[in-house]
Amino acid sequence: MLTFENVTKIYSGNKKAVNNLNLEIEKGEFICFIGPSGCGKTTSMKMVNRLIEPTEGRILIDGKDIMKQNRVQMRREIGYVIQQIGLFPHMTISENITLVPKLLQWSKDNRRERAKELIKLVNLPEEYLDRYPQELSGGQQQRIGVLRALASNPPLILMDEPFGALDPITRDGLQEEFKNLQRKLGKTIVFVTHDMDEAIKLADRIVIMRDGEIVQVDTPDEILRNPANEFVESFIGKERLIQTRPDVKTVGQIMNKIPATVHKEETLSTAIQRMKEKRVDSLLVIGEDQTLEGYIDVEDIEENRKKSTLVGEIVETELYRVKEDSLIRDTIQKMLRRHTKYVPVVDDDNRLKGIVTRATLADLVYESIWGDEDDN
Amino acid sequence: MDLLKELVTYYNDNGAYVWTEFYRHFLMSAYGVLFAAIVGIPIGILIARYSKLSPWVISFVNVIQTIPALALLAVLMLVMGLGTNTVILALFLYSLLPIVKNTYTGILGVDKTLKEAGNAMGMTRFQILRMVELPLSLSVIMAGLRTALVIAIGIATIGTFIGAGGLGSIIVRGTNAAEGGAIILAGAIPTALMAVLADFVMGWFERLLSPANSRKLS
Known part of the structure; x- marks a missing residue:
């Protein structure tokens, strides 16, 4: 114009x-x-x-x-x-x-x-x-x-x-x-x-x-x-x-730093066991040096239990991820829009750093309404 | 009391004559101012626009103003001869200063932001002049005409020396007559009256035209 x-x-x-x-x-x-x-x-x-x-x-x-x-x-x-x-x-x-x-x-x-x-x-x-x-x-x-x-x-x-x-x-x-x-x-x-x-x-x-x-x-x-x-x-x-x-808070500040993971060389039964321990229905799959490869969930394991034994064989690599310095607001918006339950957080070399789940968001909303727990 | 009685008698006897001279006097003054307005207002507008010209023009009309009226009339008489026209020319010259100066100040006095607004809205130069500058400086220009007219009425009295007539003739006749006090007054009173009246009427116009009162016009 x-x-x-x-x-x-x-x-x-x-x-x-x-x-x-x-x-x-x-x-x-x-x-x-x-x-x-x-x-x-x-x-x-x-x-x-x-x-x-x-x-x-x-x-x-x-x-x-x-x-x-x-x-x-x-x-x-x-x-x-x-x-x-x-x-x-x-x-x-x-x-x-x-x-x-x-x-x-x-x-x-x-x-x-x-x-x-x-x-x-x-x-x-x-x-x-x-x-x-x-x-x-x-x-x-x-x-x-x-x-x-x-x-x-x-x-x-x-x-x-x-x-x-x-x-x-x-x-x-x-x-x-x-x-x-x-x-x-x-x-x-x-x-x-x-x-x-x-x-x-x-x-x-x-x-x-x-x-x-x-x-x-x-x-x-x-x-x-x-x-x-x-x-x-x-x-x-x-x-x-x-x-x-x-x-301007970044996801790095609020993410869960110990996500539930499984190495791609591990077996499916180990994966199932870990899910049970952590009470989750999917795991992030990591490779050498903590690089994020993708994820697997219960259904994938169920379907492929007979054919494969290693996590790496059935890993889903299509996964939306964010950087540590992404803004919370953008991340939340994207999660809600994509209907994903969680977003893994990676650094510039695609190494897994943490995870933001809907539970993290609930914490955040709680904090913004009632303040930090420390304050009470 | 005698003086007053004589005055009344004079008016009774010479009423028509006094009226003729009064009218003649007024016309001379009015023409002088009118021509000065026709020339002076455009000059004022011009020098407001081209500010380089303004010191030259203003000092020129200032110089005219400093010449004694009698001297100016005498010089003009050498060129133009006796008569009304010479007086009108003199009045024209005297009226230039107040008219040019007031037009100049009036136009310059219009708020710059209004000119900028007009310009930015796509008015041509002439439209700015006609729709913004002139309406807003009209009262100042009127004030100039008012001053000019009052001055002109005063100066017109000496027109009689070059045979132009006017109320000045009655005054001069009085000065020449023995015991002519009443006759002097018979000429001087209408002159003063005319000046006061002109001032009053023009002042009324001036107020009417000031932007703050534009409401009353519409």
Whole structure:
């Protein structure tokens, strides 16, 4: 949908505001540009509708180079919301909302219709259409600001710290409301902010910038879990990293380290015996040096008891396994989706390290609800 | 009391004449300001856009303002001869400063974020001017016209020296007559009255057009 290709912006004085930016934004994606002031996030955004023109490189919207299009025409097809709201004080709310449609020469009736349609989206009464911006509160004004950007139904919307000037409670409500609106309408959004909470809350992907370069692009979860470097870590802030720690527990921390195993050279009767001892219905099969070969269960032994004698002959090698540093959340999800009772945990060389069973999960849930047993 | 009685008598006897001069005086002032507005507002817009021009233009209109009215009239008379047109030209020149300056400040005073918003929404330069900058600076521009008109009414009184008529003629006649106090007043009072009235009416317009009151218009 929106592509940055080696985009560089050099202001007079040879200051590189944006340096060789490459980024691909999908349709319907909510992208947050974030970084300290002067990192080039706003410049990057403003280059999309050519409020600032790139020095080098290309920006493509739906594969079309923006520099080859009519600037005025193109801007009418891109929504724009700014921090200062920027409603025109001499126009009514209705006129403000439908300014772009007016520029696009919609008829008066169509414009009025559209204004009514839009104001419903943000749950403001229709009477507001005939009021003036200064009669509305800041939060209401910015709702109108957002509607103005939506008026001609553009597929792409640029937002420059739109909620930055609002008080925290209003901001919170508007973020919520806006995220829902975005999901409903499926717009592609480029959102500039310096507020990490806001970015985490809203974005599908976050672009962290510093000194005109991208430091990390990823989903909020991934950035919290694996900050690319110290800068990102400090930018996220310690507090947030601690808060998200439950999510970043790895299976290595919760797995059962002594799984029930049988060596592939052992006989089936030994295997049966071990199952009985451990009161389980399947065993993990290991080879030389603790490498995981697969598993056998009671049924396999039952069926093949007459034909074979060694475990290695009937081992099932089709087995889903996870690494020690996999995340618990992902692992749980996969277990539940595959309907498996357990997942063996291996290291990089496929050596068996432990096992996560549904019993482990039960322990985990118990802990998260009633706390660690040690606490009681 | 005598003075007042004389004044009333003068108005009774010369009512039509005073009215003609009043009207003539007003027209001269109004034309001067009108032409200045036609030229000055576009200049103001232009220098607001091309800021490199602004110091030159502003100092030029400032210089005009410093020339004494009598001197300016005399010089213009050398070129254009006697008559109303010369006075109107002088008034035009005097009106330029307040009009150009106010237009310039008015347009520059429009919130930058509004211009950016308009620009980003895909307005052309002309649309920004017509739909954003002019409506929002209208009251400041009106204030400039108001000042210009009041100044013009004052200066128009000396138009009589180059044969343009106006209320100044009555005043000068009074100064030339023995015991002419009443006649001086007969010219001066309407002049002052006109200035005050013009100030009042233009002030009313100015308030009406200020963005905060746009509600009343619609």
